[in-house]
Amino acid sequence: MTNRRQFIKISIAGAGALTLGAGALKAMGWISKPENSGKIKVDLKRTPTYCEVCFWKCAGWVYKTSEGKIWKIIGNDEDQHCNGRFCPRGTGGVGMYYDEDRLKTPLIRVQERGKQVFREASWDEALDYIAAKMKNISSKSGPESMALFTHGSGSAYFTNLLKAYGSSNIAEPSYAQCRGPRDEAFLATFGEEVYSPEVTDIRDTKCLVLIGAHIGENMHNGQIQEMSDAIDKGVTIITVDPRFSTAAGKSKYWLPIKPSTDIALLLSWIHEIIYNGYYDKNYVEKYCSGFDKLKEHVKDFTPEWAYGITTIKPDLIRKTAKEMSNASPAVLIHPGRHVTWYGDDTQRVRAIAILNALLGSWGRRGGFYRPAKYDVPSAKIPKYTEAKKSWTDAFPGKFPIASSPVSNALIDASIPENKPGFLIKGWIVNATNLVSSIPGQLNTLKAIQNLDLLVSVDIMPMEITGWADVVLPECTYLERYDMLRISPHRKPAIALRMPAAEPMNNTRSGYNIARGLALRLGLESYFPFEKQEDLLDWQLKQVGSSLEEMQRIGVKTKARDADDLYYAENENVSFPTDSGKIELYSKAFEDAGFDPLPKYIAHEEPPAGFYRLIYGRAPMHTFGRTSNNPNLTDLMHENSVWINPKVSKEWGLAQGQYIWLKNQDGVISDFPIKVRVTERIRWDSVYMVHGFGHKQKQMKRCFGKGASDTQLITKVLVDPLMGGTGMRSNFVTFVTEKSEKEVAS
C-alpha cells in the first residue's frame, strides 16, 4: 500500500503532491471493525431538517435505514442555501449524532472550578440548582448581573429567557470575534448590513474580489456554489492574500500582500478608480454623499505609495483596478465574514464598502442583491421589563459604534479589578466554547473564577464545560425541533427542522432546557407553548401553511412581492443612513471621534526569528466544534503549520515533522503540530487551521491533535469603534526539542 501511494505522489507532480481529505485513511491497512460493516436497506422515509453544523443552515433531508437508524443527510433541492447539495460538514452531520463522546446527562460540579470533578444529576435537580442561583444573583446584584454567551439556533430560547429574567447582556462571539466590524462598516456606509447568508450576488458577478476571504476553504455553501457557477461563466477573480489560498488558485490575479497592509491597497484602488474616472458617475452622484471629501482624502494614495507598503507592484494595482471598473456594476468586492484581524477592521471593511459604492455594485446585479424575508409572526408573550443596566453601562463610552453587545466586554465586566460600572456574576454559555472562541484565554479563565454561576449548554464535552458549575447536555439538531429558519435570501423562504430520532441518552433540546428554567423562575408566560411543535404549527398556520405541510416539504419558498431584487435604473432610493444617502464620508464616525474616512496605519511587524500567525478554515470543519466528529476526523484529524521552504530550510525543519509553536509572549502550544513545507505561504508568516489542539480528554478523537491558534493569540488588537478582537497580531517561532518545551501553565 505504502509503495503504491508513494508511486502516485511521485508520478503526479514535481513540486509535491498532497493527498487531502481521505489521504490519511488510505494508509491504514487492515483493521477489523465488524460493527461498522452493516448492509444498507433503503427506506424512503425521510424527515426535513436544516443543518446546524455551521451558520449557513442549509435545509435537507435525513434518511433512515429500514432498521430506523439515521443513515445520511441530503440537501433539499428547493433550498436556496444549498440547492440540494450539502457541504462536507453537513453531509458528515450524521457523525455529530453518532459521536460516542457526546455529553450524556446533566452534571453538577463537586470540586473547585476547573478541576472537572462532577456528579451526574437529574434534569430536575440541575435546573432547580440553576434557577435557585439565578434568583439569588437577581436579588443580590440585579438581573443584569447575568450574561448569556450564545451561538446557533438555541440562541432564540436562551435570549428570550434572559430578557424575561431582566438582562440584556446577551452576546454572540460571532459579533466581536468575527463579523462585527463588517456589519458596522456596511451599516455606516449603506445603512444596512450584509446579512447571513450574505447578499453577495456571486452568481452573476463578472469580477469577484476576495480580500483574505478564502471561499472554498470556508465552506459557505451557497457562495461556493455560486463561485463555481461564475467560474463556468468566465468570472475574473482577484484574490488578495499572503497565502496562496484555494481561491487564489482559481484566480486570474493573486496579490500576495504583506499581511496587515490591506487598507493601503484599498486606498490605492480607490485612488485609481476616482482619479481615472473609473467610478460609476451617475450612481455616485445620485446615491452617495461625501465624494469630494473622499477624493481629496485619497489624493496621495497612488499605487506607487501602496507598493512601498503592500509589496504589490503598481502595475498590478492598476490592472486590477481597471478589471473592477470594466466589470462595474457587476463587480463584488467581497465584505468577508471573519474580519477581526488588526483592530482597525471596521475601517478596513469601510474601505471595502466605499469601493463597492464607487463601482455602483450595491443593489445591482452581480454586486449585492436586495434580500427578501418571510414575515412569520412570533408567539405572543408579555413585554420584557426593561433591563436597568446594559453592557454599555459596564464601561461607559467604550465601543460607541457597537450595535450588539461585545462578548469580550462582558467578560471584562466579570472581573472586579477592571472596575466595571456593574459586575457580572453569572454566565449561561450556550453552544459556544468560550475558552477557545475568545482570545486571551487567561483573561476568560480569570473571569470564570469570579463567577457565582456558570452554566454550559453543549452537545460535546468542550473545554468550557470543564469550567462550568452545571453542564446541560443538549441533543443534536437531528433529534429536535427548532425555530423556523427565516433567513433573508433572493426569495422569501422558511425551512423546518424536526427530529429524525429521539434525543439520545439523557439529552434535551435547547427549547426544553430554556423553558424548564423559565418555569422555575416564574417566567412561564414567556414560553406559552409547552411543546415547540405546537408553537411551530401555530406560526405556520398564520402564514397559510402547517406543521404537517412543512414536515412533508421541508422548505417553502414564495415569490417576492415585487420585482425588486436589484434597484431599477435611476430608481429613487432612500438609504437607511442618517443622510438617506450612501455615506462615503461617515459623519457618524466623525461625531463619535473616529476617522470619517479610512486611514492606513502601520502595524507591528514580526521580530527577527518570528513569523506572523495567520489562521483560517478547512472546508471539512466548523471552528473547533466538529473536531471530534467521526466522519469529519476521517477527512482531517489534525491541523498543520504551513511554512515557506526558505524558512524551513533556515530552521532545518522537515516536511511532516512535529514541532511546537511559541508566541511573542513566551506561550508554547500545549501540543505539537505537523510541519507542512509549502510555497503557498509567504516567508514572513505561518498559517494554520483554527479549531484543533483540544485539551479536553473526554473528546477522545481530537484530544491533543494539532495545535490551538487561540492559545497562541495572547495579544489582541481591540477595535476602538465596536470592540472587535483583532487576532492576526501574534507572532510565533518554532520549538523543535521537547526538552525545550516549558510546562504549560
Added chain:
Amino acid sequence: MRYAMAVDTKKCVGCSDCVVACQTENNVPHGFCREWVVETMNGTYPQLEIEIRSERCNHCINSPCVRCCPTGASHFAEGGIVLVEHNKCIGCGACMASCPYDARYPHPDGYVDKCTFCIHRIKIGLAPACAAVCPTKCIYFGDLDDPNSDVSVVLKKRKSKTLIPEAGTKPQLYFLI
C-alpha cells in the same frame, strides 16, 4: 454503453464532500474510503499553480484488477463499471497490488472494496453520490456512448487528461484541465 466520469479541476476546491458523501451513502467503515482528494502544486512563491482532483477507481477498460483476480470476483458490470463480488472475493489483495491508482481498500469483513460509480443509484436514475453532492458541481457523470450525456458534452467542450495513461489501462475517469 460506457460509463465515465469527468472531474473539473478548475472548479474543485478539495473540500472532500465527495469522500464523506460516498462514505455515508455506501456505509464505508470509518478509517477507509473509496475516494480521496489529491492536490498538486507547482512553482515558487508567488508564481504558483495548484490542481485539485477528486479521485477514485478509474473503471479502466483494460483493467489489471479484473485480469489478475483469481476468483473472478473483480468483474465488469454494465457500462464497463468494475465491481467486486463480495462473496467471491477471498481478500488475497492481488487486485490491490495490480491497481496503478491505489483505488481499492481491504474491507474489514474480509473482501476488497472500491468505488462502484454508485451503480445502485445509477440503476434508479440518480447520479453517483459524489456527483450529486458536490457543491461546485465539478463532477460530471454519464454514458460516453450517448453524445448528449453530461460527461460526453463536457469532454467534447473542454481539454482533459487521464492519470498514468502510460500504464495502458484506458481509464474512464477524466480530469478537465
